[in-house]
Structure formats: C-alpha cells, structure tokens
Amino acid sequence: MSQPRIRVLVGKPGLDGHDRGAKVIARALRDAGMEVIYSGLHQTPEQIVEAAIQEDVDVIGLSILSGAQMTIFPRVKALLKEQNSEDILLIGGGTIPDEDIEVLIQSGDAEALFTPGTPTGDIVAWIKERLGVDSPPYEHA
Amino acid sequence: MTLSVNQWLGKLLLHDRRAVARLISWVEDNQEQSEIMRTVRAQSGQSLVIGITGPPGVGKSSLVEALTRVYRQSEERVGIVAVDPSSPYSGGAILGDRIRMQAHGTDRDVFIRSMGTRGHLGGVARSTADVLRILEAGGYPRLLLETVGVGQSEIEIMRLADTVVVVLNPGTGDGIQAIKAGIMEVADIFVINKADMPGAERMKNDIEMMLDMNGHGGRAWRPPVILTSVLEGKGLHELIDEIARQQAFLSESGTLIIRRQEQLQREVWQHLEDRLKEAFDSLWPALPTEWLTEGHKDPYQLVDKVWQKMSGHKREGGNT
Numbered sequence: 001m002s003q004p005r006i007r008v009l010v011g012k013p014g015l016d017g018h019d020r021g022a023k024v025i026a027r028a029l030r031d032a033g034m035e036v037i038y039s040g041l042h043q044t045p046e047q048i049v050e051a052a053i054q055e056d057v058d059v060i061g062l063s064i065l066s067g068a069q070m071t072i073f074p075r076v077k078a079l080l081k082e083q084n085s086e087d088i089l090l091i092g093g094g095t096i097p098d099e100d101i102e103v104l105i106q107s108g109d110a111e112a113l114f115t116p117g118t119p120t121g122d123i124v125a126w127i128k129e130r131l132g133v134d135s136p137p138y139e140h141a
Numbered sequence: 142m143t144l145s146v147n148q149w150l151g152k153l154l155l156h157d158r159r160a161v162a163r164l165i166s167w168v169e170d171n172q173e174q175s176e177i178m179r180t181v182r183a184q185s186g187q188s189l190v191i192g193i194t195g196p197p198g199v200g201k202s203s204l205v206e207a208l209t210r211v212y213r214q215s216e217e218r219v220g221i222v223a224v225d226p227s228s229p230y231s232g233g234a235i236l237g238d239r240i241r242m243q244a245h246g247t248d249r250d251v252f253i254r255s256m257g258t259r260g261h262l263g264g265v266a267r268s269t270a271d272v273l274r275i276l277e278a279g280g281y282p283r284l285l286l287e288t289v290g291v292g293q294s295e296i297e298i299m300r301l302a303d304t305v306v307v308v309l310n311p312g313t314g315d316g317i318q319a320i321k322a323g324i325m326e327v328a329d330i331f332v333i334n335k336a337d338m339p340g341a342e343r344m345k346n347d348i349e350m351m352l353d354m355n356g357h358g359g360r361a362w363r364p365p366v367i368l369t370s371v372l373e374g375k376g377l378h379e380l381i382d383e384i385a386r387q388q389a390f391l392s393e394s395g396t397l398i399i400r401r402q403e404q405l406q407r408e409v410w411q412h413l414e415d416r417l418k419e420a421f422d423s424l425w426p427a428l429p430t431e432w433l434t435e436g437h438k439d440p441y442q443l444v445d446k447v448w449q450k451m452s453g454h455k456r457e458g459g460n461t
Contacts, residue, residue, distance in 0.1 A: 030234060031230075035234045036235050084159070
C-alpha cells in the first residue's frame with residue numbers, strides 16, 4: 001500500500017510567454033517526488049480549473065509575469081468555488097508586488113505567493129507541510 | 142470533499158467528473174483498488190481501446206488531439222489517458238501531454254488524464270488498464286491511450302489496447318529497422334506522421350515490404366500503413382476509417398474474444414507478480430547469512446531454496 005503521491009498543476013495563465021520560471025519550479029517539484037502536470041502557455045482560468053479537476057491535483061501553482069495577478073487569482077478561485085473544488089490549494093509566483101500579495105492573501109484568493117529569489121526548497125517544504133503528506137521515497141520495481 | 146468510496150462510486154455512475162478524477166487517483170495510489178474496480182468493471186469493458194505508441198516526439202499527443210477533434214464532430218465522448226515517465230530517482234514526473242491537447246481543455250465531453258509510469262516498465266503505468274475502465278464507466282466510451290515515448294521493445298500496450306497504432310516519422314531508420322522484432326510486430330495500424338517531411342513514401346514501402354515478407358505473423362489482419370500530417374490535417378479521416386475497420390474485424394472474426402482472454406491472463410499475472418515481489422522483498426532480509434555466502438557461488442541453487450521457502454514446494458514437485 002503506497003502513500004498518495006502529491007500532484008501539482010503548474011499553470012501559465014494569460015498572455016505572457018515567459019515560462020522559464022514555471023519550468024524551474026516544475027522541475028524542482030518533480031525532483032521532490034511530485035507529479036507535475038504542466039499546462040503549457042496562454043491558458044485561460046477556465047482551462048486551468050478544468051485541468052486541475054480532471055487531473056485531481058492537490059495544488060494549482062500559477063506563474064504570472066504579466067501583472068495580471070489581481071484579475072487571474074480571484075477568477076481561478078471563483079471557478080474553483082463554482083466547481084465545488086475549493087479543497088485544491090491555489091498558490092502562485094512571479095513578479096508580484098508586495099501590496100498585491102497582501103491583498104490576495106487577505107482575500108483568500110491565494111494561499112501563498114512566492115516572488116523571484118525564493119529557494120525552490122521553500123516551495124517544496126510549504127506544499128508538503130500544508131498537505132501534511134510526504135511523497136514516498138521511490139522504490140525500484 | 143471527504144466522501145466514502147461508495148459515495149464516489151455512486152457519483153461516478155452519474156458521470157460526475159470529480160468522481161472520475163478522484164477514483165482514478167485512488168486506484169493509482171493502490172487504495173481501495175479492488176473494491177473500486179469491482180463496481181467499475183461491472184459497468185465497463187464494452188469499449189475498445191485505441192492505443193497510440195511510438196518513439197518520443199513523433200507526434201503521439203498531437204495525433205490524439207487530432208483524432209479527438211474528429212470523434213467530437215460525431216458527438217462522441219472521449220476519454221484520454223496519457224502516460225509520461227516517472228523519475229527513477231525521485232519518483233516525481235513532469236506530465237506534459239496536455240500541452241498538445243489544449244483545444245479540448247474546456248470541453249466537458251473530453252476527459253484527459255495524465256499518468257506517471259511510477260516505476261512500471263513497458264510504456265504504461267501499472268494501473269493504466271483500470272484507469273481506462275474508470276473513464277468508460279464515468280461516461281467516456283471512446284477511449285484513447287497514449288503511451289510514453291517508447292524504444293523498440295515496450296510492448297505492454299498489447300495488454301491494454303484493442304487497436305495498437307504505432308506512430309513513426311520519416312527518415313528515422315532504414316529497412317532493417319522495419320524488420321526488427323518488438324514494437325514493429327504488435328501494430329494493428331502503422332502511422333507515418335509528419336508525412337509532409339521527405340522520406341515518408343520510402344518508409345511506407347519499407348514497412349509494407351516487411352509485412353509482405355513475414356506474412357504478418359500468420360495473423361488474418363494485415364496492418365495498413367497510413368501517411369498522416371497533423372500539421373496539414375492530412376490522413377486523419379483515413380486513420381479513423383482504418384481504426385473502425387480494424388475494430389469491426391476484431392468483433393466479426395472472433396479475435397476480440399481471444400485478445401481479451403490474453404489481456405486477462407497478462408493482467409492476472411501482473412498482479413500476481415506484484416504479490417510475489419512483495420513476498421520476496423520481505424523474505425530476503427531474513428535469509429540466513431550462509432545462504433547468501435553460498436549464493437554468490439551458486440545463485441541458481443539459492444533460487445531453488447528461496448522458491449521452496451516461498452511456495453512451500455520443491456520445484457521438482459511440478460508446482461510452478
């Protein structure tokens with residue numbers, strides 16, 4: 001009997017095409033034993049939420065470098081509510097100003113936001129602690 | 142949402158998408174697997190599975206996306222399982238097949254599920270067969286399975302798919318590649334994708350020649366070789382027609398019954414193998430040190446001893 005494996009959707013909403021950061025995070029989460037579903041570029045909030053539901057992820061991580069955070073986070077959160085899927089954690093990262101972070105966390109539209117320079121290990125640790133599960137060490141078949 | 146397995150199963154049969162997703166996770170994580178599958182199998186098994194396999198980068202995901210588009214035109218509800226490799230070190234995975242399937246991202250009549258292989262070899266994951274049946278029971282009867290990018294010998298798709306589509310690209314090998322054993326033998330349909338590139342006709346000829354040479358392994362079905370270009374939208378309807386023709390052949394010729402028997406045999410063996418491995422892994426650390434010392438000199442004798450311990454029988458007793 002194995003432990004549930006952590007599944008994360010890394011999403012790139014909106015118009016910006018810079019996905020180096022999203023790829024670095026995806027890779028770090030993979031190396032921490034998580035299954036990472038990468039959405040690809042230019043996703044709508046609707047596409048992201050639908051993918052999260054189908055993939056039964058524990059966490060959605062949005063990468064935003066376009067300045068659209070104040071529109072996208074509330075929209076994704078609202079869609080999750082609409083779909084009865086608020087149990088999926090919504091986090092994000094990118095170039096997000098401190099004052100916006102405060103507002104988004106306060107309103108509950110994001111659970112955590114990580115800005116440039118955050119060690120990837122901090123994000124891994126946050127997810128594992130928040131979910132209260134650890135990805136099991138790998139066993140060779 | 143904390144519902145019981147039975148509540149989720151009830152929702153599954155009402156085609157609730159979250160129930161489909163959650164039950165798949167449980168089966169993948171080996172939780173309540175047999176209870177879930179008892180209900181699911183009673184409500185599934187009619188659908189024929191189209192398996193898409195081939196080397197990395199030949200366009201499997203794009204082909205799945207394109208086939209889905211055609212099936213959606215005739216209002217079919219499509220369930221897709223896309224498998225990508227898990228890391229042998231961390232067990233994590235990057236599952237990127239959805240990227241090519243964005244056109245169906247918000248279509249409620251298409252359900253796409255990505256899976257990591259989680260240490261299983263052969264191009265699929267251990268629970269992929271179960272996941273396909275959950276999709277079927279959940280209201281997605283047109284089933285498409287995309288394997289990981291495979292090399293030459295990952296042929297477990299045979300165990301899961303009723304129609305094996307092997308996808309290749311022009312310019313990736315000569316006539317010798319075509320006559321090698323392994324994946325080339327298990328195809329029901331060959332697709333040469335990216336046929337807009339040079340060398341497609343030549344490759345088709347190589348494969349056709351291979352099929353003529355070996356009398357297609359004594360099988361009554363001769364695999365067609367189809368040129369497609371997802372980029373230019375070519376060959377897709379021909380592929381759909383050939384899939385339909387092959388599936389009709391399966392039913393009419395009685396081959397489907399034989400295949401399903403073979404699939405069951407392999408499936409039971411796979412689960413038995415898991416149990417054997419579990420038993421072996423717990424036995425191994427408890428073996429006497431002398432056995433191991435001796436074992437370095439005579440591993441086959443050690444095998445006999447371990448087998449005797451595990452089965453309670455001597456090998457000569459005919460119990461295998």
